[in-house]
Amino acid sequence: xxxxxxxxxxxxxxxxxxxxxxxxxxxxxxxxxxxxxxxxxxxxxxxxxxxxxxxxxxxxxxxxxxxxxxxxxxxxxxxxxxxxxxxxxxxxxxxxxxxxxxxxxxxxxxxxxxxxxxxxxxxxxxxxxxxxxxxxxxxxxxxxxxxxxxxxxxxxxxxxxxxxxxxxxxxxxxxxxxxxxxxxxxxxxxxxxxxxxxxxxxxxxxxxxxxxxxxxxxxxxxxxxxxxxxxxxxxxxxxxxxxxxxxxxxxxxxxxxxxxxxxxxxxxxxxxxxxxxxxxxxxxxxxxxxxxxxxxxxxxxxxxxxxxxxxxxxxxxxxxxxxxxxxxxxxxxxxxxxxx
Amino acid sequence: xxxxxxxxxxxxxxxxxxxxxxxxxxxxxxxxxxxxxxxxxxxxxxxxxxxxxxxxxxxxxxxxxxxxxxxxxxxxxxxxxxxxxxxxxxxxxxxxxxxxxxxxxxxxxxxxxxxxxxxxxxxxxxxxxxxxxxxxxxxxxxxxxxxxxxxxxxxxxxxxxxxxxxxxxxxxxxxxxxxxxxxxxxxxxxxxxxxxxxxxxxxxxxxxxxxxxxxxxxxxxxxxxxxxxxxxxxxxxxx
Numbered sequence: 001x002x003x004x005x006x007x008x009x010x011x012x013x014x015x016x017x018x019x020x021x022x023x024x025x026x027x028x029x030x031x032x033x034x035x036x037x038x039x040x041x042x043x044x045x046x047x048x049x050x051x052x053x054x055x056x057x058x059x060x061x062x063x064x065x066x067x068x069x070x071x072x073x074x075x076x077x078x079x080x081x082x083x084x085x086x087x088x089x090x091x092x093x094x095x096x097x098x099x100x101x102x103x104x105x106x107x108x109x110x111x112x113x114x115x116x117x118x119x120x121x122x123x124x125x126x127x128x129x130x131x132x133x134x135x136x137x138x139x140x141x142x143x144x145x146x147x148x149x150x151x152x153x154x155x156x157x158x159x160x161x162x163x164x165x166x167x168x169x170x171x172x173x174x175x176x177x178x179x180x181x182x183x184x185x186x187x188x189x190x191x192x193x194x195x196x197x198x199x200x201x202x203x204x205x206x207x208x209x210x211x212x213x214x215x216x217x218x219x220x221x222x223x224x225x226x227x228x229x230x231x232x233x234x235x236x237x238x239x240x241x242x243x244x245x246x247x248x249x250x251x252x253x254x255x256x257x258x259x260x261x262x263x264x265x266x267x268x269x270x271x272x273x274x275x276x277x278x279x280x281x282x283x284x285x286x287x288x289x290x291x292x293x294x295x296x297x298x299x300x301x302x303x304x305x306x307x308x309x310x311x312x313x314x315x316x317x318x319x320x321x322x323x324x325x326x327x328x329x330x331x332x333x334x335x336x337x338x339x340x
Numbered sequence: 341x342x343x344x345x346x347x348x349x350x351x352x353x354x355x356x357x358x359x360x361x362x363x364x365x366x367x368x369x370x371x372x373x374x375x376x377x378x379x380x381x382x383x384x385x386x387x388x389x390x391x392x393x394x395x396x397x398x399x400x401x402x403x404x405x406x407x408x409x410x411x412x413x414x415x416x417x418x419x420x421x422x423x424x425x426x427x428x429x430x431x432x433x434x435x436x437x438x439x440x441x442x443x444x445x446x447x448x449x450x451x452x453x454x455x456x457x458x459x460x461x462x463x464x465x466x467x468x469x470x471x472x473x474x475x476x477x478x479x480x481x482x483x484x485x486x487x488x489x490x491x492x493x494x495x496x497x498x499x500x501x502x503x504x505x506x507x508x509x510x511x512x513x514x515x516x517x518x519x520x521x522x523x524x525x526x527x528x529x530x531x532x533x534x535x536x537x538x539x540x541x542x543x544x545x546x547x548x549x550x551x552x553x554x555x556x557x558x559x560x561x562x563x564x565x566x567x568x569x570x571x572x573x574x575x576x577x578x579x
Contacts, residue, residue, distance in 0.1 A: 196349045197348075197349045197350075197567045197568075197570060198567060201413070201566060201567060204413055276388075277343075277345045277352055277358065278342070278343060278344060278345055278358065278385075278389050279389065280385075280388040280389045280390070281388050281390075303410070303413065303415035303418075304415065304418075305387075305414070305415045305418040305419065307418065307419075307422060307424075308390070312390065320415075320418040320421075320422075322415060322417045322418050322421075323417075324410065324415075324417075325406070325417060
């Protein structure tokens, strides 16, 4: 095996190893994967800036200059990549079998790992360095094996939702704490004991308020609605509320169908028993959270219902978010519910 | 066996074993006392428990109940789409845009046929039915016809295991007719104002008719725009 072949394999395995490790790390893997994918390009730019001649400030031209540089080092063939600008977006197309990272790309879904396209990560790093702008990125591969990437300017720098600032843990820039299931259950039990009629309302409202904070933060850095929602759902998993799958999302109709596996609230019921007299759906916090997510992302008042719950025998908790009927629209708008 | 509750904490506390599906509840009360609010709580609880809920709107168009539920953060479109919340319009006659509407408000046979038809199409295992208010349907109908209709209807609901709540507005029907009709129900809830015009309180009595006597417990309650019906601590009054 030639040296460059084994080197490329090692790089692919390195990325897989990173994703495999991050799978077990709590808190927002996507952000860290993105940072890792941008890292090598940042080092290359620093070391070889003298050799790189960025004569244009157009995003496509900047990326092509970088590709040409990599071609001059024998790392890839620049013309394999097609770049085009569409409005403010930069589109990139490449056949997957021409990409150095195809092994990582093909293997990550097989192993159930988080995937982040290395090449778009490279472009994000280059654009940030040369143009001084943050870009959010997405990549999809069609049935013919052609990868289509999209880089869009992010209005605000992309930041980690969950972060550590010295000894202080922060979520969406605000100080946060970790709660055990037992601690959260004890809060619920206290509410049930002192004001049982408020329990559902408190949970829904608390979910909505905290969801709105997260969603505003995410919407600002991820303008694409579906991407923004996916990032938020990923955060929910990282924070520990459950693994949420976006079954369907139709922004024009204001609808979203979601499934939550291993809901934190359903787990509490499984251990501590139901908080209600008859078996019923329990995940009011998540219901409020999802209502806020979809409302903020779509900038439209959305209400969310839990149609089935793991705590009453479902395989997962099922949520349906829909807009308020036009003739039933209340006075309250999502933006009115700010608590900051 | 599944047991159901009203979804009103202070009320449910008094129903140790809950309500059996197939039982019928009579709710009688003054105008403006909160009967529709109670109906909303009952439906809300049913939806959370996975029941299919049917609401028959006789005194207001169905949109009034949709708005009411929405005020309590219940997104009716999701349940309606899933076929778990069904409205029957028994208010607007020919002007109704609802899927199910009663064409002749003074014809109990037509109502019976429509209710039967709606219930027949429900596939869910547990059903709650609320008629708000059934006394409106009975207005201008002769007492013997009402009793015949009611006996047949309740027998059918019981057989099908439907948990039904029939609402009666006080002073609309003859007291004797209400008393006789009351014997057909498993539970009776009386809701009334008490006190004077300057300091009135809402009272709620829940009980059963046993040996010609109404055995009940009485509770004071208020209506919160956020939480719905709030029943005060048991007043310990027994009649």
